[in-house]
Amino acid sequence: MPKSTEPFWWLLFAAGGTVAAFLVPVHIILSGIALPAGWAREAFAYDHILALVSHPLSRIYLFVLISLSLFHWAHRFRYTLAEGLHLKTAWLPVPIACYGSAIVGTILAAIVLAKL
Amino acid sequence: MSPFHRPPRFNWWLENRAYALFVVRELTSVFIAAYVVLVLLLLRNLALGREAYEAYLRVLATPGMVVLQIVAFAAALYHSITWFALSPKAMVVRLGEKRVPPRVVVGANYVAWIVVSAIIAWIVLGA
């Protein structure tokens, strides 16, 4: 990865880390703990969630949450692989796989959210 | 002169607690990514219709998925705690000439975290 683009990936990582830090825990509580425990049946009812998520602001919110979290993972994981497996961080297959996955995820999120 | 070069180790991260916790911190990003993929799948199943959505909710409620989400929750918490603790390092906040003490910056992050979480919970559960 040419060093001139490092700031770009780092900014996405930093934004993603901030978004994830503030938002992911409460989301996991809702969908991962409250929902299976049966505390949020009405909240997660099909009609309610569809209405909630269809709002333009919700779509933007969810797009930002999903995309930035993926870019946060991509940058961090790229360096973790390099440190763990003794790879050069500039060795292209690793950043391509990581950032590429995040880009694919972002595109998929955009498609799903646009078509809701 | 023939200096001796000690080669880099593959188990460097097991050397001490700080390194091990660092690797745990870095790996929390995997759980964050895994969770947002679950969110994406939720949205996809929502778009496919009531039956697909309700089937997906049943999958999320299976024991394996619940365990995964609880582990992801622990990872997300650890990410948040370490992220807030390190935020003053990158951003030096100054009021006039004086630097705002790092723990105030960290505290402000926690307050914002609680407020934002409460708002999200209220929107999903209450509104």
Place this chain on the structure above:
Amino acid sequence: MPAPTITLEVLRYRPGQDQAPVFQAYRVPYRDDWVVLDALNYIKDEMDGTVSYRWSCRMGVCGSCGMMINGVPKLSCAAFLRDYYPATVRVEPLAHFPIERDLVIVLDDFMQKLSAVKPWIIRKDERPVAEREYRQTPAELDRYKQFSMCINCLLCYAACPVYELEPRFVGPAAIALAARYNMDSRDEGRQQRQEIVAGPDGVWDCTLVGECTTVCPTDVDPAGAIQQGKLSSAVDWVKSVMLPWGKR
């Protein structure tokens, strides 16, 4: 009652004689006000004059006596025997540097990186002496003072896993010193330093392990300097993309 003793296991390496470093144990008197450096000096004076190590001020300001004490980078003049007694103390040369002999490491890599970041006041035009001194307020001093406390002891390099894996990484102390000058109100050389700081093997190699700050004996917080460097370099980059015609 016999006088108390403590054992030091010192990593020896004699070029031309040893194929690889090997530990040698020395049993020295234990005194509760002694530091590891005192024990080493006792070894050299009374037991084995062939042990080589660097030291100078013996009070934590010169940065010469950095070593691995039980695997932790420390100044040997600041590591008290009483914190280890009665267990054996393992003394090795600073990690991540080639060993020249015994506890003496080859510093050349750091010296080259230090001069590369130009750790001096850079002015576009030097002020003539007749115009008197550069003036600086206490608040202006406060902005960089913490980073000026670096004694070049290299404990931070020994603690940094990135430096272990990527020897080209400029490293914590060099970046902290670049920051010290960038934030000095008298300095006008930030752009020159950015070639190194924001270049390949500058701040972007760092993954904020943070051990550099933990081991620093003078509270420089090099991790903080590097994170601030990432943010300011990223802001530079955004400006260069959004305003390519703008003055840097």
